[in-house]
Amino acid sequence: xxxxxxxxxxxxxxxxxxxxxxxxxxxxxxxxxxxxxxxxxxxxxxxxxxxxxxxxxxxxxxxxxxxxxxxxxxxxx
Numbered sequence: 001x002x003x004x005x006x007x008x009x010x011x012x013x014x015x016x017x018x019x020x021x022x023x024x025x026x027x028x029x030x031x032x033x034x035x036x037x038x039x040x041x042x043x044x045x046x047x048x049x050x051x052x053x054x055x056x057x058x059x060x061x062x063x064x065x066x067x068x069x070x071x072x073x074x075x076x077x
Contacts, residue, residue, distance in 0.1 A: 009069050011053075014042045016060055016067060030059045 017024065028038040031052070040046040041056075048056065057064040 009044045010047050011041065011044060011067055012069055013048075013056065013067055014044075016062055017042065020060060022060065027056070027059065031055060 017027065024038050024042055025035055028035045031038065033052075037046075041048050041052075053067060054064050057067055060067075
């Protein structure tokens with residue numbers, strides 16, 4: 001697990017997708033959301049609502065907290 005985070009990173013969706021070999025398009029289809037919306041989550045430009053985060057965790061079969069950056073690793077607080 002990569003613990004080096006930019007100050008604006010709040011989620012680890014990108015890392016989890018890469019670890020599992022899953023494409024953003026596939027996740028977008030499963031979430032019934034646009035590719036652009038999922039890409040904005042993956043790139044940390046937007047953060048998913050809590051309900052969406054839980055749905056992502058179910059789809060990816062991970063614990064929801066595995067999708068979040070540990071607050072001790074967030075710079076600038």
